[in-house]
Amino acid sequence: MAGDELTTLVRAARSIRPGVASPRTLALLALLVALALVPLLGTYPSWVMSQVLLLGLFAAGFNLLFGYTGLLSFGHAGLFAVGAYTAALLLLAYPSLPLAVVAGTVAAGVASVVIGYLSIRHTKIYFAMLTLAFGMMVYAIVFKWRSVTGGDDGVVGVPRGILGVPGAGIEFGGLGGFYYVVLVVTVVALYVLWRIVRSPLGLTLRGLRDSEIRVAFAGLPVRRYRLVSFTISGLYAGLAGSLTAPLVSSATPPMAHWISSAEPVLATLLGGVHAFSGPLVGAFLLIVLKEVIVRFTEYWLLVLGSVVVLLVLTFRGGVVSVLAPAVQRLWSQRRQDG
Amino acid sequence: MDAATLLYQGLVGLNVAMSLWLVAAGLTFAFGVLGILNFAHGSLYMLGAYLGFTFYGSLDLDFWLALPLAAVTVGLLGVLLERFFFRPIYHLDEAYHLILTFGFVLILADAVRIGWGGVFLIPPLPSGLAGTVRILGRGFSVYNLFVIAAGLAVAVALWLLLDRTWWGRKVRATASDREMASTLGIDTHRLFSVVFGLAAAIAGLGGALSIPVQVVTPGVGTAIIIEAFIITVIGGLGNLSGAFVGALIVGLATAYGILFFPAIELFLVYLIMALVLLFRPQGLFSGR
Amino acid sequence: MAELLEVHGLRHSFGDFVAVDDLDLQLLPQRLTSIIGPNGAGKTTLINLVTGLLAPDGGRILFDGDDITRLPAHARVRRGLGRSFQVSTVFPQLTVGENVLIPVLARRGTSARAFAGVRDDAASWEEVERRLDAFELSSFRDTAAGTLAHGSERMLEVAMALATEPRLCLLDEPCAGLNPTERRRILDLIQRLEDETQTTFVVVEHDMDVVFAVSDWIVVLDRGRVLSEGPPERIRSDPAVREIYLGEEASS
Known part of the structure; x- marks a missing residue:
């Protein structure tokens, strides 16, 4: 009881000191400034960080379904590809980036509702297998529908378009400009997701993960909530896909393959399932580790696979679960010293 | 299209079915008993193919020696995998089973690249099985007939083992109630190791059987595991006889699909998988 | 007083085993009812059917006069039908x-x-x-x-069921695995809530002393049917009830 009162007091004391930002806010601001400065370092860092941001976006949305709702999908690459192909085809026809991104996201959202509606009838392994089947159907379509999707070559030579509509908009001029679009979209989308996670909806989804039957007997339609979670995560997959196509200037069948569905799974696991920042940290580690390791050995998959095995056997909470308490200790120590 | 063509295509389908059955059998068997759906099972098949290639193609061992040698080696690896990596995670959520075994998919794909390099030539057919026989007015490879026979032989052997032996009874008891089995004095730890080793060995055998007729690449593992998943789903997760029929369905669907709807054959198998999961999640052939 | 819950000709079987067999039951508001009966009498199946966890093979369920037989579980909760589980669902x-x-x-x-x-x-x-x-x-x-320790977890299970403010709350063995003191505490609490709130309680419970102490009305199930029902003193002296219970005790 005494402890409770103490925390209340501390909270009250903090709230009457306006203008003093918490260390967490300061760290976040520093991170944003650092991210904004990346293009100054050159094209390669912008290229790597664009990939990090987009995988982070994909994985963070995916984790709403996996870490928060408790459903492991192996079909999200299919939704990512719907976004990528829609945006790629549109950009080739009419090079407006905002239009392509919105269209790609909406298309993925529609696909999510259809695939989700059917898949959420099951949970656990059956859900994983069903989503895998639907994702691979998307793969089969883009692979075989040569006249539209370019078959195994994919859609190539995708322009980044302009920020606006043709005739009235800003040209990007190099990767730097495009990187800022990716950065702004990612930050806004992650903020929205962060709000969702902390909302009653987010709480309900975590309830679904822990005890579905109790959610139903709280008076809530379980399947509808599962579908909401699936659709939101699908929208994020589509958004990431529709920005990835102009980044890599193509949309190809491997994007839809189930092996690609493993990427957000691995990023999430690497960073941490139970933290909002987990998938983001994981995406950073995954991409940067890859960039570093491929300089020393061509056997990147061997390293990645070993890391995955090690993580599942030892640190299922991911990097964040190991680092976060350490950082917190450091903070409280410094505060005591000061 | 005449009747002979249709029948002949059925034989082709049977050949495809038996190759797939050899992968799906172990996958289903291991899932039924251990409760682990092993993403890396296709990679064990691939490893069997590479080992078979080394024993038979490179070391020039007799084909009849190379086959069991490859199977046993993969089986032993399976025992090690079960003992040191799967056993600690049985109690975890199924999601972690999938993710851990996926880790081994990545490891094994690179491991064979390190061990064997890129793509290979296909070794010659073993002497007794070269050539073709005339069936329905066309040539059919003797080797493919042998693969069909091998698939059937494995099916019969598994059935005899599980249905007619004391060990098989222990396996079935453990599969239906793990805790009860261990209170009855069954050493479930050892049983799991043996079951998984056996499942891996069958996959290794399937892989080794494929080398005279199919090019093996590090990507074989991830391609074939999906087909094995489809079969396992159609048969009902963990149901061995269901998986056998599932293999026949997928094999025939592939053979006739190529004949009739070449454009959507790929789509078709996933559609079948999804429909079964939606409407008969317990499998097409389960009485439950 | 109008019935809060009416069950007519309810049937449910698992394979060949008939768990609930053409069962009729009425529950009145503000009357703490206990459902008792030997193992396999159909107590939990009855609760699962009433709350929508299982679909009946036949029969009708009326809640406050409305037919809810085909409503999904969450919609029944919305109408004021809450429950807790024998195995905690926190x-x-x-x-x-x-x-x-x-x-x-x-x-x-x-x-x-x-x-x-x-x-x-x-x-x-x-x-x-x-x-x-x-x-x-x-x-x-x-x-x-x-x-949480088991006792607190059972408390939480009941607290969650009540947080939907049900008009009828079915508690499936709320005291499962508790020691006599904890049992007493939870049932005292239920009795108090019955008096203080608008909720009507139905409790499935094994401990006969507790059941007779707190209940206003007792329903005895046997082989999927209502064997007998009435106020505690009448049930206590009912020869048919004594027989199944004494029979059960003698055989166990």
Whole structure:
């Protein structure tokens, strides 16, 4: 009881000191400034960080379904590809980036509702297998529908378009400009997701993960909530896909393959399932580790696979679960010293 | 299209079915008993193919020696995998089973690249099985007939083992109630190791059987595991006889699909998988 | 007084085993009813059918005069039919406070809000505090429910069922696995809530002393049918009831 009162007091004391930002806010601001400065370092860092941001976006949305709702999908690459192909085809026809991104996201959202509606009838392994089947159907379509999707070559030579509509908009001029679009979209989308996670909806989804039957007997339609979670995560997959196509200037069948569905799974696991920042940290580690390791050995998959095995056997909470308490200790120590 | 063509295509389908059955059998068997759906099972098949290639193609061992040698080696690896990596995670959520075994998919794909390099030539057919026989007015490879026979032989052997032996009874008891089995004095730890080793060995055998007729690449593992998943789903997760029929369905669907709807054959198998999961999640052939 | 719940000709079987066999039952409001009966009498199946966890093979269920036989479980909860489970269904990774908050928000109709902060909803949290207090769980508000001791977990299970403010609340062995003191505490609490709130309780319980002490009305099930029902003193002296219970005791 005494402890409770103490925390209340501390909270009250903090709230009457306006203008003093918490260390967490300061760290976040520093991170944003650092991210904004990346293009100054050159094209390669912008290229790597664009990939990090987009995988982070994909994985963070995916984790709403996996870490928060408790459903492991192996079909999200299919939704990512719907976004990528829609945006790629549109950009080739009419090079407006905002239009392509919105269209790609909406298309993925529609696909999510259809695939989700059917898949959420099951949970656990059956859900994983069903989503895998639907994702691979998307793969089969883009692979075989040569006249539209370019078959195994994919859609190539995708322009980044302009920020606006043709005739009235800003040209990007190099990767730097495009990187800022990716950065702004990612930050806004992650903020929205962060709000969702902390909302009653987010709480309900975590309830679904822990005890579905109790959610139903709280008076809530379980399947509808599962579908909401699936659709939101699908929208994020589509958004990431529709920005990835102009980044890599193509949309190809491997994007839809189930092996690609493993990427957000691995990023999430690497960073941490139970933290909002987990998938983001994981995406950073995954991409940067890859960039570093491929300089020393061509056997990147061997390293990645070993890391995955090690993580599942030892640190299922991911990097964040190991680092976060350490950082917190450091903070409280410094505060005591000061 | 005449009747002979249709029948002949059925034989082709049977050949495809038996190759797939050899992968799906172990996958289903291991899932039924251990409760682990092993993403890396296709990679064990691939490893069997590479080992078979080394024993038979490179070391020039007799084909009849190379086959069991490859199977046993993969089986032993399976025992090690079960003992040191799967056993600690049985109690975890199924999601972690999938993710851990996926880790081994990545490891094994690179491991064979390190061990064997890129793509290979296909070794010659073993002497007794070269050539073709005339069936329905066309040539059919003797080797493919042998693969069909091998698939059937494995099916019969598994059935005899599980249905007619004391060990098989222990396996079935453990599969239906793990805790009860261990209170009855069954050493479930050892049983799991043996079951998984056996499942891996069958996959290794399937892989080794494929080398005279199919090019093996590090990507074989991830391609074939999906087909094995489809079969396992159609048969009902963990149901061995269901998986056998599932293999026949997928094999025939592939053979006739190529004949009739070449454009959507790929789509078709996933559609079948999804429909079964939606409407008969317990499998097409389960009485439950 | 109008019946709160009416069950007509309810049937359900698992394979060849008939768990509930052409069962009729009426429950009156504000009358603490206990359902007792030997193992396999169909008590839990009956509760599962009434609350929508199982679909009946036949028969009708009326709640407050409306036919709810085909309604999904969550819609029945919305109408005021709550329940707890024999095996706890708490959210193990959420805090005890959040466990109670989920049904509170569901009842207030704000569960689907995607952009409001959970922490900012002072009114709902106040209600959560009040409910935790009633169940002696206040000190655990911020601990993960999965780490609670069994007795506290059973309390939480009942608290969550009540947070939907049901008019009829079915408690399936609320005291399962508890020692006599804890048992007594939970049943005293139920009896008090029956008096203080608008909720009518139905309790499945094994301990006969407790059942006879707290119930206003007792329904005895045997082989999927109502064998006998009435106030405790009549059930106590009912020869048919004595026979199945003494028979059960003699054989066990």
